[in-house]
Each structure stands twice: as structure tokens, then as C-alpha cells.
Amino acid sequence: MSAVGAVVIGRNEGIRLQRCLKSLVPQVAHLVYVDSGSQDDSVAFARSLGATVVELGTETPFTAARARNAGFEALMGLAELDFVQFIDGDCTVEPDWIMQGMAAITADPSLGLVTGWRREIHPDNSIYNALCDVEWHRPAGEIKACGGDMLLRAMAFDDAKGFDPTVIAAEDDEFCQRLAAANWKLLRIPKQMTIHDANMLHFSEWWKRAERSGHGFAQVADLHIGYFSAERKRVLVFGGILPLMALIGLLFSTALLFGVITAYGLSYGRTILGLKKQGVEERPLLYQLSGLLSLSKLPNMIGMIRYYWRKHMGRDMRLIEYK
Numbered sequence: 513m514s515a516v517g518a519v520v521i522g523r524n525e526g527i528r529l530q531r532c533l534k535s536l537v538p539q540v541a542h543l544v545y546v547d548s549g550s551q552d553d554s555v556a557f558a559r560s561l562g563a564t565v566v567e568l569g570t571e572t573p574f575t576a577a578r579a580r581n582a583g584f585e586a587l588m589g590l591a592e593l594d595f596v597q598f599i600d601g602d603c604t605v606e607p608d609w610i611m612q613g614m615a616a617i618t619a620d621p622s623l624g625l626v627t628g629w630r631r632e633i634h635p636d637n638s639i640y641n642a643l644c645d646v647e648w649h650r651p652a653g654e655i656k657a658c659g660g661d662m663l664l665r666a667m668a669f670d671d672a673k674g675f676d677p678t679v680i681a682a683e684d685d686e687f688c689q690r691l692a693a694a695n696w697k698l699l700r701i702p703k704q705m706t707i708h709d710a711n712m713l714h715f716s717e718w719w720k721r722a723e724r725s726g727h728g729f730a731q732v733a734d735l736h737i738g739y740f741s742a743e744r745k746r747v748l749v750f751g752g753i754l755p756l757m758a759l760i761g762l763l764f765s766t767a768l769l770f771g772v773i774t775a776y777g778l779s780y781g782r783t784i785l786g787l788k789k790q791g792v793e794e795r796p797l798l799y800q801l802s803g804l805l806s807l808s809k810l811p812n813m814i815g816m817i818r819y820y821w822r823k824h825m826g827r828d829m830r831l832i833e834y835k
Contacts, residue, residue, distance in 0.1 A: 516610060516663070517542035517593045519583030520563075521576055522601025524550045528709045529601040533561050539610040540597065542590045546583040548574040554601075564590060573830045576600070576660060577675035577683035584669060593666055600660045603630070603706040612703045613663040624668030624696025625688070627658040628705030639800050640712035646801060649790060652702040657688035661706045668696045676735070680829045681815075682728030689736045722808040724832040726751075726815025731829065734819075744816070750779060750806070751813030780806050 518540040522529045529545075536543055545558035546566045558565050566586050568574060580598055587596060595614065599605060609628060617626040629652075632645035648659075662684070671694040675687045688698060712718055726747060729740045754772050761769030783802040792798050815832065822829055 515541040515591065515593055516595040516597060516614060517544065517587045517591065518597040518599060518605075519544050519546065519580060519587055520558075520599050520601050521546045521548070521579035521583060521660075522550065522554060523548040523574070524552050525554060525601040526552050528603075528711070529554050530557055531604045531709075532599060532601050533558055533563060535605040535607070536597075536599065537561055539605065539607070542587060542593065544583045544587045544590070545601075546579040546586075548579055572677070573680075573828050575677050575680050575683065575829075575831060577679050577687070578677035580660075580683075581674045581677060584666075584674065588666070595663060596666055596669065597663050598660060599706065600708075602710070603661055603708050604633075605706055606704050609703065609705050610663075612701065613705070616699065616701050617663055617665060620697070620699075622697050623699055624665050624671075624691050624694070625658070625698045626663045627655070627661060627698075627700050628703045629700075630659065630661060630706045630708050631704070633707045633709045634711075637711075638713045639797075639804065640715075640718040641710050642797060643718075643801055643804055644708065644710045644712065646787065646790060646792060648708065650700065652700045655688075655698050655700050656692065657685040658698065658700060660684050665696070668694065671696065678829050679731055679735070680727060680831050681724040682732045682740075685728070685739070686732045686735055689732075689739060718804070719811045720832060722811035723815035723818070725808075726812030727819045727829075727832060728815075729812065730816040730819040734823070743812075747809050747812040747816060749809075750776070751809035751811075751816075755810070776806065 518536045520532055543563040545563045547555050548568050555565055555567060564586055566582050568579060568582060584596060597610060613626045617623050630648040632641050635642045635645040668691055672687060672690040675683055679686050729743050733740045733744055754775055758769055758772040761772055780802055783805050784798060787798055787801055
């Protein structure tokens with residue numbers, strides 16, 4: 513089997529990074545860790561395991577995309593590898609994932625990317641962790657995009673010209689669009705790939721994460737016309753138009769206010785049905801998750817506005833951090 517290297521990116525991940533790196537050492541020939549200004553012992557620990565460490569400077573904003581590009585460049589400087597596993601530092605890689613992923617990608621020369629299933633390590637610790645666990649559940653088969661955990665053919669990475677370092681959220685979606693445009697197929701196989709540790713315990717963290725998603729919707733759609741179209745429409749309606757109409761109704765029209773409340777109620781009901789189709793049946797978890805998903809349109813809208821404001825003002829697209 514061809515040798516594979518791994519690129520791990522992180523910032524102040526602590527014990528999560530330690531678990532991540534330890535899970536990769538037995539599985540890959542070369543390991544690169546890219547650090548985005550950590551103030552903990554991440555760099556020292558990575559070096560203690562023999563990983564090549566890249567410490568990003570502060571001359572340009574930190575982004576996951578920038579870190580992955582730097583990691584790929586460093587990895588290719590170590591050896592001429594045909595395959596690269598990208599992993600976020602808050603994930604642990606399953607012991608047999610690299611073997612399974614490599615078996616799939618080497619069996620089909622048209623595959624540029626292979627990914628698998630991710631699950632949350634502590635979904636019961638908070639409703640926010642539970643929501644992440646639901647988000648990670650996606651069907652196997654050919655896909656249009658995936659998250660940051662991906663096994664890539666190095667040639668495909670080059671054909672897509674790497675990640676766009678200016679994209680601060682949904683950079684993996686943006687990269688996947690260019691990968692597909694370069695005539696590479698993307699595949700999710702029905703195998704457990706990584707265990708994620710969101711460790712999201714507070715409402716404020718969830719809100720910031722939802723803001724970041726909205727920023728990603730707007731920025732990636734700006735780069736790839738039509739992408740995230742449905743997501744942006746929902747945010748515009750439920751995070752922008754309806755709240756404005758509710759305010760007008762509150763001031764001038766009880767009937768209008770009632771209509772807005774009805775629209776939100778119908779949306780909440782559809783969200784419950786959608787979660788049931790995904791296998792979520794437990795109550796009150798079902799209702800809590802539906803409430804968060806409905807509410808998320810508000811911070812999504814703030815994130816979208818932030819993107820367009822930054823673009824209008826010519827400002828850097830800096831990270832919206834939630835942890």
C-alpha cells in the first residue's frame with residue numbers, strides 16, 4: 513500500500529490534540545502539525561512525538577485553510593507522498609481508518625477524496641454537543657462536499673490548487689467545489705473515521721459557531737454562484753425578513769405578528785419531522801434540537817451580514833472563534 517502522511521491543524525486544543533496525534537502515529541509514515549498561535553503546550557507535545565511542526569506567523573489572519581496549505585507544503589517537503597490525510601486537532605482517528613480509506617481511494621483512480629463517518633465523543637454532555645453529533649450523520653456514497661477530515665490524493669490537491677486561505681468558514685465546502693470542477697470524484701464510505709470533541713457547553717459558544725456558519729454561507733456562495741442557495745434563503749427569511757415583520761407587527765399589526773408566529777411554528781414542525789427522518793426520536797432532545805436549529809437562523813444572519821460588511825469595507829476575513 514502507498515505511504516500516506518497526515519496534516520493536523522490546531523490552536524490550543526490541549527488534551528484533544530494529544531489524543532489526535534497519538535491516534536495517527538501508528539497509522540501514517542509522516543506527521544505534520546500546524547499550529548495557529550497556541551498558548552498551551554501543543555507545539556512541544558507534537559515535537560515530543562516526532563511530528564514536524566509548522567508554527568504560523570501573525571502577518572496574515574489565521575484560517576483553517578491557510579493551516580492546511582502550510583501543512584501540505586511541509587509534508588511534501590518531507591517525502592513524495594501520493595496521499596494525505598487532513599485532520600482537525602479536536603478529532604481522534606479510528607485505529608483502522610487509514611487502512612480503510614486507502615483501500616477505497618486506491619481502488620478507484622478517479623477518486624480525489626475519501627471521507628468517512630464522524631461522531632461526537634460526548635453527545636450527552638450538552639445539547640450543543642448533541643446537535644454536532646446530528647450534524648455529523650451523513651449518508652455514504654458520492655458526495656459534493658465534506659468536512660475537514662478527509663483523505664486526499666496529492667495530485668487532486670494540486671489540481672484544485674489547495675484551500676483558499678481567505679475563506680474563514682466552510683473552507684472545506686469551497687475546496688470540494690474546486691476539486692469536483694477539476695474532474696475528481698468525492699466519496700464517503702460507510703466506515704467510522706474520526707471521533708470529534710466539540711466540548712461546547714455554553715450557549716454563547718453555540719451562537720458564535722452559528723455566526724461562523726452564516727459567514728461561510730455568504731462567502732462560499734460569493735465564490736461559487738448557487739452554492740448554499742437553500743441555506744441562504746432560509747437564513748434570509750427566518751433570520752432577516754420574518755424578525756423584521758415581527759417587529760412591524762408588534763408595533764402596528766397584531767394580525768401580522770400572528771402570521772409571523774405561525775410561520776415560525778410551521779418551520780419548527782418541519783424541523784422536528786426532518787430530525788425524526790435522521791433517526792432522532794428521544795424527547796425532549798428532539799424538541800430542544802429543533803429549537804436550536806430554528807433559532808440558528810438569527811446568528812447565521814449576523815454572520816452573513818458580517819461577511820458582506822467586511823467585503824464592503826475591504827477588511828480581512830478574520831476567524832470567528834467559538835472555543
